[in-house]
Amino acid sequence: MDGPLLVLDPRDGAPIGVRLVDGVRRGILGGLLAPGDPVPSTRALAAELGVSRSSVVAAYEQLAGEGYLELRQGAPTRVARLVVEPEASAPSLSPSPSPVAGPSDRTGPEAPRGDEPPLLRIDLLPGIPSTARIDERAWRSAWRRAAAAPIPRSSPPRAGLAGLRVEIADHLRQARGVGCTSDDLVVTAGTSDALGLLGAALLELARDDGGAGGAPPVVAVEHPGYPSARRLLERRGLVIAPLPVDADGLDLDALRRMPRPPQAVMVTPSHQYPLGGRLPVASRLELIDWARATGALIIEDDYDSEFRHLGAPLPALASLDRLGAAGGRTGPGTERSSERTVLVGSFSKVLTPWLRLGYLVLPADPALRAAVLRIRADEPCPVAGPAQEAMRVFLASGALRRHIAATRRDYAHRRRMVQSVLGELPGAPLSGLDGGLHAVVGLHDAEASAAIVARLAEEGVGVAPLADYSAVPGERPGGIVFGYAGVGDALLGEGLARIRAALVDTLAPGRRE
């Protein structure tokens, strides 16, 4: 191999392991290394870079886990061939998809992602972050500075305050490796506003297009998946098509088997909501190729991927989609917008849903951008100007970065608590813990799951039944979903003990007798 395999960014203060992983990843995604190419031996690379061999071994292992490299005993390590391997999927969670879900699950869950949790002593409903480590001085200072600014007489700009968008772009670069610019960003009142705006834009584009006989656009969604998002889109007049997920996230074969491609597919590739699977890089690239071929939009719901507990985060679809086509990816392209991926993010998990602040990272598609801005002309950016300015100051102060670092440690500790209390129960596999703020206990029986949820509620512990996330009417996968981030260690310990007791009693009722 001529020239350096990778150049580590000398300004980057990250640990060598992280920089190594990032460098090799960029080399592969940027086309320096083609699928099937051998990579240097760990020994050779360690010598070239002047780092310990064990660092390189660990980096290669992580890259293999992420799907970038193929490690084989006794053979050179190679760049993975980036093909989708069919995977066995968990039986209760991968139903054959029905093409259109009805609105019958409307009476289902009570906003599992946060609104007004009932007054329980131990609230382990998924989606609640910890706010204990927010730098209150920086927080107060940010709002004070926002309040001292002159008070304009107009609505905030359609895409949001320019200064805030610059800071969000910085945050995305640092925390997610997404190299967008402020021009790609639209500030939203959280994820629901973002999805509502996208849904409205898809409807406008379908109407302008006049294709499909004026039929409403179809959005393929994960099943099980985020129920509020599904209902929101249905409420806007879009048609929902549920697709199964497996341990690796969305089942791409099911997507390809759809009789006609949907106008959009909504995915949670970093940490499938709620099951927790992670879409491998090869599948991500496949998904992007599919979207480019069909013209469909990928809606990447990147709701909690700042928190990755096992392995570094995989590149966002929105990042991968900024590179050239899969056959000939030509360079890092840091200044390009994505082609078909819109990233939906928010500060709800990374800070608090109390803020109602989120964003869209739009792809280059000029028609989509125009539709979004046209809608925002009629329905102005709903985020108060002072809240935007306060968030700009807070981000610029570095307080969010420090908060994420501190909170990540807290969450990693709580995650270990979850594993130690619930990790070994036969018949109740624990999953979804590689990232994010919640976990899933798999159960075969939806009725038993509902009974456990009800018993825990009576005991003051709030958790959600997995059946609430079903996107297919009548299908009720067994299992319970709970968050472990939002309560302190003592309460969490008590809550986990009660969950364990409820599970043990249900799985082996004889024991108590």
Add this chain to the structure above:
Amino acid sequence: MDGPLLVLDPRDGAPIGVRLVDGVRRGILGGLLAPGDPVPSTRALAAELGVSRSSVVAAYEQLAGEGYLELRQGAPTRVARLVVEPEASAPSLSPSPSPVAGPSDRTGPEAPRGDEPPLLRIDLLPGIPSTARIDERAWRSAWRRAAAAPIPRSSPPRAGLAGLRVEIADHLRQARGVGCTSDDLVVTAGTSDALGLLGAALLELARDDGGAGGAPPVVAVEHPGYPSARRLLERRGLVIAPLPVDADGLDLDALRRMPRPPQAVMVTPSHQYPLGGRLPVASRLELIDWARATGALIIEDDYDSEFRHLGAPLPALASLDRLGAAGGRTGPGTERSSERTVLVGSFSKVLTPWLRLGYLVLPADPALRAAVLRIRADEPCPVAGPAQEAMRVFLASGALRRHIAATRRDYAHRRRMVQSVLGELPGAPLSGLDGGLHAVVGLHDAEASAAIVARLAEEGVGVAPLADYSAVPGERPGGIVFGYAGVGDALLGEGLARIRAALVDTLAPGRRE
């Protein structure tokens, strides 16, 4: 007449004229006085209350102007019979309604109510308030207190912060005479969020109802009227039915002539947007009776009625609808919710659209309330918690009340400037000035109007063509709409002079030659 005709609230610090008008109005609306009843002579009432006779005369005149009383030379003054008198309507603005407007006007106006006005030197686009008199100390203090509060881990409550809702209810009682409670209120991110929420609720109710073969709900709207609201509802999947307006606001006969009653009618009764007509009390009561008979919802867009320059404000539909049926209204009913009226309000005109803060006052209808809260469970209240808390503190400090009082004086002065510069132009009647922040110059020719708007834009003066407000595709009423509230007196004077010059040149082009 036995007992006192009216009891003036002794705690009320308002001028005697305002209290007189309010007292008689309450007597009529509360059923103490029936339609056709004679009221005491001005002399007798002045003696009874110990006030000057001229105060009573002025109050009776105002009440007659508002439609409560009938004054006749040489006959006793009586309570008006509360019937709708058909009125001649301005020719260019009262087209025969087409039952369903298409989306063809989507390319029309650029957000005439506020978003991102182009960078003009003299921005007279309608809807821009003055923020010059906001008490900046109270403003900063409110945000500082909001930032000092603990940071919750959840979304704000579905209906908004309870403390803020209490303050908004107080504001509505004081500034608008609407006696709602905080339980009737839902906090929104301005008017567009409020209308989106209502539209979604109407869709849900229509779907649950299953009536009309699953057809989407129809919302009757004013023509000309608020274009963003119309497009917003269409975007949500509702069907728009434009109805003509005349000098008194919505044409109720046209509403009654609709082949089937719409599911809702959206009106701006205090100050028709944009023409400025005011719906008389008799028509208001008729509209409420119609809504009660048909089950339709009245959406009262109360966007700028805190600013009334000529005559006291009329009672809001939401107030009138809290009383008994028209045939036997039984008492002030201050604790009742309205039956069929939802009031949509915001702080965009009364403070600044920069805040993106508004509210709904919901009627008693339990199905509607349940639908609204169900939607908010999926799509949380989009207003940042700190913004809600800051507004609560700001309202509680009395700063908004003081701001309205100060701004009202400014606007009254600017309104007189408008009248003195543009009030006497033949062929270009000035209207809409009785309240609010904008005025209309009527013109017969839409092409000439567009040319005037373009010329003024070139000269750095931003105004809107009335044609932008058309709700009927292909109908383009002549006229221009401009705001006079948001710029200082000097700039306003310059802008008005340029408007006058453009009008004079257009109406009498020979003069310049």
